[in-house]
Amino acid sequence: MKKTNAARLLEAAGIAFELREYQVDESDLSATRLAGEIGLPPGQVFKTLVARGDRSGVLLALLPASAELNLKALAAASGNKKVELVPLKEVLSLTGYVRGGVSPLGTKKPYPVYLDLSAGNWAKISISAGQRGAQLLVNPDDLSRFTQATLFEN
Numbered sequence: 001m002k003k004t005n006a007a008r009l010l011e012a013a014g015i016a017f018e019l020r021e022y023q024v025d026e027s028d029l030s031a032t033r034l035a036g037e038i039g040l041p042p043g044q045v046f047k048t049l050v051a052r053g054d055r056s057g058v059l060l061a062l063l064p065a066s067a068e069l070n071l072k073a074l075a076a077a078s079g080n081k082k083v084e085l086v087p088l089k090e091v092l093s094l095t096g097y098v099r100g101g102v103s104p105l106g107t108k109k110p111y112p113v114y115l116d117l118s119a120g121n122w123a124k125i126s127i128s129a130g131q132r133g134a135q136l137l138v139n140p141d142d143l144s145r146f147t148q149a150t151l152f153e154n
Contacts, residue, residue, distance in 0.1 A: 004019075004130040015138065016138070017138045019134060020126070020137060022135065023133070031064075031065030034065065034135070043121070046062045046116070046119065046126065047062070048104050049061045049102075050086045052085075054083070056078050059074075059078055059083070059112045060111050061116075061154075062113065062127065067116065070154045077152035078150070078152075094108065097130055097131075102130075105130065112150065113150070114150050115150070120151075124137045
């Protein structure tokens with residue numbers, strides 16, 4: 001597999017990572033299935049959700065594969081009264097990524113990143129490499145610094 005833009009960004013920043021490939025199942029793009037494909041527990045695989053706050057605009061939330069986003073917790077962490085997930089039809093135009101391949105790295109515009117506190121439980125977490133079929137394993141502290149993420153309790 002050739003490197004994705006997300007992998008190139010980490011490499012340019014001198015951040016260690018591992019690139020893992022997996023078989024894409026178009027009928028099931030869930031992060032929990034993906035976790036099984038790459039041999040990691042769902043708590044170590046982080047999905048990137050695209051949301052919009054009533055004050056801040058678009059933001060990215062990274063949380064474990066098996067977790068559901070607590071919109072109130074994200075709103076509180078991001079200084080919004082209300083946060084909603086963006087419709088799937090807007091994800092590509094906002095981020096440059098398709099559903100199942102959204103990475104917090106290399107989006108069309110830099111968006112604020114909110115990382116679930118549980119990331120700190122792992123030496124490495126898995127995030128999308130920016131395309132379906134590819135994941136990046138990266139130290140959560142390195143990722144947090146690079147993306148200037150705000151930690152939040154989902």
